[in-house]
Amino acid sequence: MDLSGSLLIAMPGMADPRFERSLVLICAHSPEGAMGLVINKPVSDLSFAGMLDQLKIPRSPNGRDIRLHLGGPMERGRGFVLHSPDYMSVGATMLVSGRFGMTATVDILEALARGQGPSSALMALGYSGWGPGQLESELQRNDWLTAEAPADLVFSDDDQGKWTSMLRHMGIDPLSLSSAAGHA
Numbered sequence: 001m002d003l004s005g006s007l008l009i010a011m012p013g014m015a016d017p018r019f020e021r022s023l024v025l026i027c028a029h030s031p032e033g034a035m036g037l038v039i040n041k042p043v044s045d046l047s048f049a050g051m052l053d054q055l056k057i058p059r060s061p062n063g064r065d066i067r068l069h070l071g072g073p074m075e076r077g078r079g080f081v082l083h084s085p086d087y088m089s090v091g092a093t094m095l096v097s098g099r100f101g102m103t104a105t106v107d108i109l110e111a112l113a114r115g116q117g118p119s120s121a122l123m124a125l126g127y128s129g130w131g132p133g134q135l136e137s138e139l140q141r142n143d144w145l146t147a148e149a150p151a152d153l154v155f156s157d158d159d160q161g162k163w164t165s166m167l168r169h170m171g172i173d174p175l176s177l178s179s180a181a182g183h184a
Helices: 048-054 106-113 134-140 159-169
Strands: 006-010 023-030 033-038 068-070 074-083 093-096 100-103 121-130 144-148
Touching: 006 159, 023 074, 023 093, 023 100, 023 159, 033 068, 033 134, 048 106, 074 106, 121 134, 134 144, 144 159
Parallel strands: 068 121
Antiparallel strands: 006 023, 006 144, 023 033, 033 121, 074 100, 074 121, 093 100
8 A cells, every 4th residue: 555645634633643633644654664745734933034044045026935734753854845746856846746756955945036936836844754554554554545635625724624635535534433443
């Protein structure tokens, strides 16, 4: 099973409060583990412009402004730009199922600061990681639903409504979800 490019949708009974009502785009998944970015938990105490200032990256008048998110509890000091596949940094951009790109080098920040770069993007500080078999165990426990990730929802500005919107997109009424797990 390779869930790269899929969304994990946290179930109401999620035991880890850091992932309550989270949507995680899985960027890499293999027998060695998985890595993903939470796409609906905005950072409240730092803006993209503020981050560029901290990194001493000059911003042109037409510089882009993208949203910052808490990508997960791992390596919070590290940034990842999740973006549309129309931008590629040679040797630095990882294609995610051909529908998304993920770049973690300064060149994409410089391009955005100049008003260039990918047509759609968000930045995640930190990431979500799972060791071998860990994500599969969480899926068996019914901690997560999985679904194909619609790009318009991933890059939507409505961070507060993304979780509910994704469930409705799947034809699920969020009020009908139970926190109890069961297997047939």
